[in-house]
Structures are given as C-alpha cells and as structure tokens.
Amino acid sequence: EAGVAQSPRYKIIEKRQSVAFWCNPISGHATLYWYQQILGQGPKLLIQFQNNGVVDDSQLPKDRFSAERLKGVDSTLKIQPAKLEDSAVYLCASSARPSGRTRPKYNEQFFGPGTRLTVL
C-alpha cells in the first residue's frame, strides 16, 4: 500500500513570494490533514478535510494561507504572500474510519515525508 505522497520535498523562496504544496493521501482515506511544524515544536494542525469539505480550519491564517481538496482526493496548500515566520515543515496526513478489526484500528493518521519550506 502506497503511503502519503507530498511534493516538493524542499522549497526556498523569498518573503512576499507565493508557494504551493501538494499532497496525495493513502487511497481510500476520507480525512486529510495539513500540519505546520516549526523547528523544535510539535506539528500544529492547520486544516482538516473530510472528503472535499473543510472540517476544521480554525488555526489556518486565512489572510495568507489557503487549501483545497478538489474531488476529495489530492490537496494543495498555498501561502501567498509568504513571511519569514512561515519557515517550517508542512506535513500532510490522512486517516480512515476505524474498523475495529483491521488496520487502521485506531483512526491513526499516516504522515507524508513533509515539505521543508525556507523563507528568506
């Protein structure tokens, strides 16, 4: 089973530029998450999708961040314009409904390799 795919793996931009990240979740996973992980901290949830609808975007800085999940599969996260404090790793994760009999049993989230963004 293929894991969560993300691209690009690394991105360096200057402040005020725009950038977009792409995520392809595990096949069949209805829920998709975007996290921001600043160096030395744990991941912080930015936005959560259930199929193609937004479940929670309370911590998404909506003045500069946007995300979409068209057709309930792939997702893109965009930052426009970027600030220095946006330098972080952006992690995408997906999860399925727990079945109780087969993995995933715990509704655990499966993470992609992340995109490391550096804003200069």
Next chain:
Amino acid sequence: AQKITQTQPGMFVQEKEAVTLDCTYDTSDPSYGLFWYKQPSSGEMIFLIYQGSYDQQNATEGRYSLNFQKARKSANLVISASQLGDSAMYFCAMRERTYSGAGSYQLTFGKGTKLSVIP
C-alpha cells in the same frame, strides 16, 4: 493550559537499557485517545502505539509499552532494550472529537522529547 505536556526536551539512554518518556494531558472529552509518534531526522512521523481512554489494559507494541495512569492524566512511553535506531524525536499526541462532523477527530501534539541512544 497546554493540552499535551512533554517535560523532557532531551533524554539520553545507554544502548540495551530501558527508557521512559513522559507525557501528561488535559481534556474534557471522555472518549479520547493517546498516540506516540517517532520522528527520525528524515522527518517522517511514524506511529508507535495507541491507548484509548476506555482501554483497561496498558497498550504494548513490541518493545514499546504505554504506562497509562488515567487519574493522573499521564501516558508515558516505555522503550525497552534501546537500540541505536531509536535515536529520534518522540511526540505524544491526543485525539479528541471536534464535534464538527460525525467521526471527526483532531490530534494535538506535544513539543516532543529528543532521545539519544548511546552505544
């Protein structure tokens, strides 16, 4: 108040010894879950172990076990027989219902503990 607290920024352990990584949590959701994830230097988050709030027994997965003390709101990770490959960041996370939709959950992470295994 922080929902997940990991008080140990860094820990050292001798190879083949056991180590305990601390985690305390705070929630009003009676049906919560606790996860431990490992993050090597390569960056991916690897699921290690899960404990549900209603589980009667402490969770175990191979060399990993979770010391769950519900009344104290703690969920410490115990790694037995440490290996050099265990050197990584370890994150405790709590799953709570978001009430935004049926079956919707949110995961909140602690700040992590950096474990270094010494040969």
